[in-house]
Amino acid sequence: MFIETEVTPNPDTLKFLPGKVILEVGTANFTDPDGAGASPLAEAMFALTGVAGVFLGRDFVTISKSHEIEWDDLKPNVLAGLMQFFTSGAEVLIAGADDNVESIDENEADADIIDQIKTLLDEKVRPAVAGDGGDIVYHGFKEGVVYLQMQGACAGCPSSTITLKHGIENLLKYYVPEVTDVRAVE
16 A cells, blocks of 8 residues: 655645545544544544544544654655555544534524525535545535635645635625625634
8 A cells, every 4th residue: 555645735735645535424523533433544543642633534544643753754644544544444533423513503584595605615625625635624604604614634734824714705795795704613
């Protein structure tokens, strides 16, 4: 098995491409070892010293490191851990595990606007942030404000604020005039 590695805009995050489907549908984000119980793969990665986050996409795994460790020290361990995991045949996610997303209390009258926002996110934004090793999660729309959460390589990335405010906000405002602001949710 050959695993490619790509740099991301976030210097503390690398994208690993094992050449196979990781998740058939959706993404999974693990920001600490305590929350990784739903994924044997995430647990295996958090067992490595220096791993601070694990993000699973369709065909990639994004690993975030702690500031104290260098990629030259961590990357070989991550590659070995990924190879060992994938050759074991273990499940990536435990069946029935669900990532509960907290959402904003939305007004039912905004249903058409919300559908437009979600469609734009799915068709125009998600592919771009996935290319950088991340994802964006919709949390709600209320009084003109769209609430989004950046995940994977996009979380904590120095350019994530620019992406959110200038890229995504401008796109949404252009196509959906009811949008007045985009705010990050942690």
